[in-house]
Structures are given as C-alpha cells and as structure tokens.
Amino acid sequence: MRDSTVFLAKNPKNQYNCYNIDEGVQNMKHSEESTYERILAAAAKLFAKEGYAGTTTRQIVAEANASLASLQLHFKSKENLYYAVVEKTTKFFYTANASILDEINETDKRGLLDKETAWNLLVQLTAKMVEWAFCDEYRYEILLIQRELQNPSEVFEQLPDSLYDMFYYYEKLLKMLVDVKNDFEIKSVCFSVVMTLFDHSNYPRVLGRVLGCDVELPENKERVKVYVKNFMLSAIRTNLDRWNK
Amino acid sequence: MRDSTVFLAKNPKNQYNCYNIDEGVQNMKHSEESTYERILAAAAKLFAKEGYAGTTTRQIVAEANASLASLQLHFKSKENLYYAVVEKTTKFFYTANASILDEINETDKRGLLDKETAWNLLVQLTAKMVEWAFCDEYRYEILLIQRELQNPSEVFEQLPDSLYDMFYYYEKLLKMLVDVKNDFEIKSVCFSVVMTLFDHSNYPRVLGRVLGCDVELPENKERVKVYVKNFMLSAIRTNLDRWNK
Numbered sequence: 090m091r092d093s094t095v096f097l098a099k100n101p102k103n104q105y106n107c108y109n110i111d112e113g114v115q116n117m118k119h120s121e122e123s124t125y126e127r128i129l130a131a132a133a134k135l136f137a138k139e140g141y142a143g144t145t146t147r148q149i150v151a152e153a154n155a156s157l158a159s160l161q162l163h164f165k166s167k168e169n170l171y172y173a174v175v176e177k178t179t180k181f182f183y184t185a186n187a188s189i190l191d192e193i194n195e196t197d198k199r200g201l202l203d204k205e206t207a208w209n210l211l212v213q214l215t216a217k218m219v220e221w222a223f224c225d226e227y228r229y230e231i232l233l234i235q236r237e238l239q240n241p242s243e244v245f246e247q248l249p250d251s252l253y254d255m256f257y258y259y260e261k262l263l264k265m266l267v268d269v270k271n272d273f274e275i276k277s278v279c280f281s282v283v284m285t286l287f288d289h290s291n292y293p294r295v296l297g298r299v300l301g302c303d304v305e306l307p308e309n310k311e312r313v314k315v316y317v318k319n320f321m322l323s324a325i326r327t328n329l330d331r332w333n334k
Numbered sequence: 335m336r337d338s339t340v341f342l343a344k345n346p347k348n349q350y351n352c353y354n355i356d357e358g359v360q361n362m363k364h365s366e367e368s369t370y371e372r373i374l375a376a377a378a379k380l381f382a383k384e385g386y387a388g389t390t391t392r393q394i395v396a397e398a399n400a401s402l403a404s405l406q407l408h409f410k411s412k413e414n415l416y417y418a419v420v421e422k423t424t425k426f427f428y429t430a431n432a433s434i435l436d437e438i439n440e441t442d443k444r445g446l447l448d449k450e451t452a453w454n455l456l457v458q459l460t461a462k463m464v465e466w467a468f469c470d471e472y473r474y475e476i477l478l479i480q481r482e483l484q485n486p487s488e489v490f491e492q493l494p495d496s497l498y499d500m501f502y503y504y505e506k507l508l509k510m511l512v513d514v515k516n517d518f519e520i521k522s523v524c525f526s527v528v529m530t531l532f533d534h535s536n537y538p539r540v541l542g543r544v545l546g547c548d549v550e551l552p553e554n555k556e557r558v559k560v561y562v563k564n565f566m567l568s569a570i571r572t573n574l575d576r577w578n579k
Contacts, residue, residue, distance in 0.1 A: 137485070138485065139385075139387075139388070140384075140385065140388065142384075142388075143384070143385065143387075143388045232484075232485065235484060236484065236485065238537055238540045239477075239480060239481065239484065239536055239537060239540075240382070240383065240477065240481065240536075241539055241540070246539075253543065253544065256544050272546075273545060273557060273561070274561060276544055276545045276546070277545065277558070277561045277565070278565070279544065280533075280534075280537075280540075280541055280544045280545070281530055281533070281534075281565055284529075284530070284533040284537070285526055285529070285530065285533075288525075288526070288529040288530075288533065289522075289525075289526075291484055291485075292483060292484060292525075292529070294486055294491075295483045295484075295486070295525075296525055298498065299498065299501050299521055299524065299525045300518060300521045300522065300525070301517075301521070312518060313522070316518070316519060316522045320522070320523070320526055320569070320573075323569070323572040323573065323576065324565070324568070324569045324572065326572065327568040327569065327571065327572040328565075328568065331568065
C-alpha cells in the first residue's frame, strides 16, 4: 500500500480530473513550457502567502505575467492548479528519494528490517527530508504545505495520502525499533519529528529573531539543517530509550 | 529586562496608542462589556482563520453580532483590535503563571539558580505552557499566534517582545543546565520545544489523521498533553546529555 511506486503512479487526472502534467509539457514549445512553470510558481507563492481561499486566478496570472486563458488551458481551474502545485512538490520528494524509500519497502517485505537496518534507514530518510524541506526551489510549496497542515483549506482536506506517507515511513521504521508497541506514542513521535522539520524550514524570520541572527544566510542555513537533523534523530533516540528500558 | 512584572506593565496605549482595556471595561455596564468581549472573540476567530489582511472589520462585527460603531468605540481600528487580541492572550499566560515566572527571575537574580532548581523550574514551566496552549478558551488566539509565527503579517512584525519571552525563559534555564555554552544550539532547542507545543495544540485535524483518532475528544486531548510535555522535556534532556558529556 505504501510502496513509493504506487503513489508515484497515482495520476492526478484520475483522482481529480486534473490536467495531465507530463503529457502536456512534452508537447509544448519552450515558451509555453515556461508559462506553465511560471503559473505553477506564482500559484505556490500566492497560495502560501494568502491561502487558497484568499487567492484568485486573476492574481495568479498577474504574478506569473500570463493570461487567464493560458491558466485555463494548462490547469482548467484554481482547484486543479492547487493540486498540481502540491503534487509537483511531493512527487519531487518521492522521485528524488525513490532509492531509499524503495529500500525501506523492499527490506520490510523481505523481513530483513532488523533494528540496525531500521535505524540506518531512519538516519538516511531524515537527512533526505531535511534537504527537501530546506530546498530553495520549493520554498513556497513547503510553506504552503505547512500552512495547510496548520489550518487546512477545503481543497487540502481532499488531498490523497501522499503527503502523509512521510509520517508512515517513520512509523514503519520506528515500529521495528521498539520492543513494547505503543501506537499512540509512536505516531505522536512521527508527527513531532516531521513538524519540527517544517517549523525550522518555514520560520526564517521568527527563528532569526530567536537565534539573534539572519538564518537566511547560506552558512546559517547549513547550521540550522545540521541542527534539525540532529534534533529529529535525538528526539527519536530518547523516545526509543524510554520505551525499551 | 525579562521580569514578568515589566511586560505586564507594558500598556498597549503607550505602545500602539491603543484603547486602554482595563479602564474601559470597569466603566462599562454589563451589556457593553459583553459586546467588547464578543468583538475580541470574533476578531480572534477570523484573524486565526483568514489572517489579518484577509479579515475586515465588517466581517468581525457581523460575526460578533455588533455594530461597526461599537468596534470603533472600543478599539478605534482593526490594528488596535489585533493588538488587544494578542495582548489579552499573552497577558493571560503571564498573569496565570506569574508565580513561576517571578520565581525564575528571583532565583536567577539572587544567584540561586543551580542545576537542580533550574530543571525543576523548567519542568513546571513546561507544564504551565502545555496547559495554556491547550486551553479551549484561547483556541483561536493560539492558532493566530502560530499562524503569525509561520507567516507573519505586517502588524505582527511590530509586536513587542512579550511573545518571545517564552523562548527566553527556556533559554535562561537551559543556560544554567549546560556546562559548555553553545548559544546557537541552546536557542534552537528553545525554539523547537516551544514550536512542538504550538504544533500539537493547533493541528487537531492533521494530528487526528496521523494518530488515526479524534484528538478533539477530551480523553485524547489529555493524552496528547501528557505526550507533548514528556516530548518537550525529553528533547531538552537529550540535548543536555549530549552537551554535557
């Protein structure tokens, strides 16, 4: 069920009657392709800043320097455009990290997920997630996801599970690492570590104020990333120690 | 500087030319008092859901079943109303927990903040913060604060330090608990623990989906509170152990 190839194969067209991204892009000329990308980027920025309900298609095309006709051509509706934004970001995560996610699934299927292997995979998964959440290219998309996790819009509620798969990968690995099963606590830890990641990647101004420095500086961002990875892993480690003692 | 009596004495009138809450309320008849409270509650709800920019004074008075004239009488402007909402919530926190906050300041001033005392105060402070963030009465105000921490509005940027004092109390206590000083990591831990609290108190729907249960049920809420308190303390504990070894 949680195989990475399964949700990569989920076609937004089937799920939401959405425009098929890949087919469309392949048939486009360069200028059309960049209009498509500009609209996606503008939508991510405005949805992240103003929310889904607070953003109109007119504002999006103005921001993208495109026409309403081209938005309708590429995405048909604001709702489909929204799903294309979220889909692109999560797809990027799953595609970029297909090897580690497949390894988790494969090792688990073959019954080879012992404690040492599970911990090693957890360390690798955490590092990949930190890279993803701090990726400049997906800044607004990550902000949008966090915004939605905090105060979900109507359309977000209808999103498929792909976003929640991150929690479930942690859960799968954590379950292998604990002797006494406590579903509530295991799931809460997964939630806490994923949210810690989003918090740090999305609060540059507040984090900067607390830290007393500009966290957007490249060198500071690297420190924050290292810190977040260690914090996530040490939080998991403590909880494991507490459960297993 | 960080004495709780100091920021309690910060009068919003001086800071933002805002209507003086206490003076006003005392001179009001019962019906007027409840209009005032209804407007405050409606503003918190709408600011939390739609954002500061996305909310109009007309929407607020409609939600509060009040008139625009009464909003203007009590708060003068949307900006002052916003500050009154945030001020009321943080004031509640500092007033309700004055004894523990004063104890932290007093013990520190007298040079009596040894490791054991600092840890005990940290455990107490954490418990108080969990109670505050999960308090039903301030549900929308807490959601508003988290929303602003994620994606600050123009008015939030001009807020005084009172909200950040929570981070600084943790910082003060943590500094007493570590042998090797590492400002960046100490401040990051403060940020992580406070944000973990906000995450859990504000993501009932997402948390519910991850946990596979309705976290708004009273008994589940109690479990989440206990979990969050333990998670915050164990995250701090691990970091202390790592620094001190």
